[in-house]
Amino acid sequence: MSCGQSSADPAPLDLAEARVLAFEAGAAAVGFVAVGDVDADAQKQYDSWLEAGMQAGMGYMERNREVRNSPGLMLEGAQTMIITAFNYHTAERPCLGISRYALGSDYHNALRRQLRPMMHRLNEQGAESRLLIDSAPLRERYWAEKAGLGFIGRNSQLIIPGIGSYCFLATILTTAPLPAGYKPPVVEDGCGDCRRCRDACPGKAITSTRSIDARRCISYLTIEAPRAEGSDFQWPADVKQGSRLFGCDTCQDVCPYNSEASTKVIDRLMARPEVLGLTADELAAMTPEQFDGRFAGSPLRRAGLTHLQALLILKNRIASSRR
């Protein structure tokens, strides 16, 4: 902290140092944006999405609207959002249809550990900071786009040119201001005439306004729906599950920005052999003790054995009903 400054008056962010710290933490990209409100058009689009019921059973998406539109409410005196993106792209394919995000270790814990030194450094400089990793009502992709990390593609994912869209986002909300006059870069929409994700989506879940109708999205149907509040879960008859068991990557797999995407992944996010090698027979026969031992620290553990075995039964039932 420089002379004359108090903890209520933190020094402006040293962007060069913050970039170094983020890359040392393993981030593939980092951007900065001043705290503000979500713009009116984006708020309206979100409200229309909710009104159309596309959030399905994700009741939490309807709550905390004020905070979702004004993220500064989550930390008194917040001035800046530092958005980091961590790559989890891997060319390895699991035996079972498990989405890439779930092949490594649980990203909430992994990113929290990775970003700890950066948080300490910000605190040393007199700022108060809060780390948000998919745990708060924050429109992460919206702010990542505003911070100049990339653009939100037709598949509603954040696409970072040269890195792709297989990234976890972690946001540091901090009371440190941006240096005077700083403006984030603007990354132009790069979808052009491409429609590959919409054409390939097995649930036809991607809307013309670049949002996802969760009621038809296999990621939602296999990860969240069976546990959703007041769930009367039913698989939509015209959504083709194919080999997907837990999650779906199709709209990202077909995206040209991912075909040459970086596969440089930090150790904590690398695909784990015990997840890659899991077979249907093993999963069906597994006891809770075996499951907990084998998948400690994995997103599969978070999902739970009962949930995954239920998905296996559901998948077999759907497949046999279509024979």
Ligand code: SF4
């Ligand atoms: S995750 Fe799968 S089902 Fe969901 S929008 Fe993407 S391609 Fe469609």
Ligand code: SF4
């Ligand atoms: S597949 Fe094409 S349309 Fe879809 S997000 Fe990627 S570039 Fe955009």
